[in-house]
Amino acid sequence: MANILVVDDEHGIRDLLSEILNDEGHSVDLAENATQARAARAVGPYDLVLLDIWMPDTDGVTLLKEWAASGLLTMPVIMMSGHATIDTAVEATRIGAFSFLEKPITLQKLLKAVEAGLARSQARATQTAAAVVSASALAQPQAGALATSLAGEGVAELPVSHQDFDLDRPLREARDGFEKAYFEFHLAREGGSMTRVAEKTGLERTHLYRKLRQLGVDLGRSKRN
Template identity: 55%
Template sequence: MTGSAILVVDDEPDIRTLVQEILEDEGYEVETASTLEEARVFTQDRTPALVLLDIWMPDGDGISLLKEWKAGGTLAFPVVIMSGHGSVETAVEATRLGAYDFLEKPLSLAKLILTVSRALEADRLARENLGLRQQLERSAYPEGESRVMQDLRAQVRRIAQHDTWVLVSGEAGTGKQTFARYLHSQSNRSARPFVEVAVASLAPDESAVELLGQEQGDRVRQGLLERAHGGILFLDEVADMDLQVQGRLLNALEQRSITRVGGSEPVAVDVRVVAATQRDLEELVREDAFREDLYYRLSVVPLKIPPLREHLEDVPVLVDHFVASLHEREGLPLRRFTSDAIQRLRHHDWPGNVRELRSVVQRLLILGSGDDVSGSEVEFALSGRGLRGTSETVGPISTDLPLREAREEFERGYLLQQLERAEGNMTRLAERVGLERTHLYRKLKALGIEPRKSRSDN
């Protein structure tokens, strides 16, 4: 069932044998060790799929070995601690060092099997996420060869060398997150996490757990601040953050430590904050809709991202980039945009900026045929969106698309049209489409739509 063995480390022969037999019956390959030294030698020779580690051993304690395994940075394999003499303090310490879970003896066989399964699945997902993160980091480069973009990238590289907070502003779809990731990649925190926070989804009554984490018995849940320790905390559309959440976040960041909900011991957090907004925070401060102290902390280093209409000479470079990335990531066909097609794209005003350009390129690769994209195809794609007129219809959906893609295409068009009619107001939009606001926000993000919020939408 696994590519490598589960290692059971325990000095009691009966427990080693029992756990081994149970896990082998579940289809796992299992090896055992009766001392910490045997476990140490095993992990030097090969990487286990998972380690079940007893704390009290004849040649030391399992927490010390866990510290050794963690010394190189992150654990190379998931670890589940077992002990008949455990305490909350021991469980918290083990979790802080990266252990996946803590099992008390006598072992519950059902819980053992479930914990092993979940630990292996969590490790698999973490490795997949790491691969995706590395892919994102490779693509975190603001494309464009215009003087505007060259100067902006140079400015970001200079800012990255200092550890001040940064406020990235610009219209929806200009690439604020891309610039934030580029700043991360150029900073001395590049090897540490980049944690994105969709602040509009942080409800005041849930934000403490989301930001600070939680301790419940021997279970520890890390919050966003702890996960971002050593790296960058990216606050996406920070203007949407509730005032109560703003205060809680600012207090934790200024103290440089947090106490998890249900916990008693402070946990150090060291994060650099990069925030993005398409709204005027200074005006929101005057309207008492945004904390003044947080605004001044964020605006120490402002970074303004220009709309695409101010550097239309970058359209050909961006088109080539999107064609290549969509081919690599989504398997879309490679199509060449003719000079007529490029000219038509360069003469569009792009109210949705770079994100809108990517969407149009994606649509042309999906729905078009032939090796070349013509100017007439571009004209049809731009004029046939059905998003800016008064028509009650969303527009035609190709019946050649798979059901999932056709549904997403319809939902995207429908929500964009409704968003336009709601004048960017998320409250009115939620009422129009009959969705709870948090769910609506997540739906928009999943479809690649960044709402143009009005000033009255608080």
């Protein structure tokens, strides 16, 4: 099951895509404009985004540029439009869009594009997880030595993450495990201060609380530690 965001200002299209993707076993969030899409993306990453080009507040290509410039374009994005020109499709691809679907979208083309996009997302996540495991294996001995050295000098011991990442499990479970360890590390380092953790992670407090509840992070334990 993948976590997919559908961004389209047409209510009928949002409902249709949501129904199809839900029938395929995916979890689907909906946004009717760029403002809602920004808020949804700020809460956490998606495995795939279906993004309409022509929207009333901010067009899809501009939103794609924003995500690319801010480092948030970490998932495949499939652009959708019934009026876009070839130049627009080429520009979106150049920015980082995975593919382009022309409306009206047939069921076969939708499912084929989604399947290809999710395959790309899973391959990227596997590479990222492998890099994290490699970096963690190198960093833990150094971090442990630093913490021991500081403790010997009367300095408070720094939090060191000992999270083991099992790559032989579904993508979403592996990603949630990494995110939980990430937030628990920052909560421990900041003494449970949600304000400082929000600043460190770049999330608004409301979105941070929602994310921590979603991941099952024990806030009371972080404060006690």
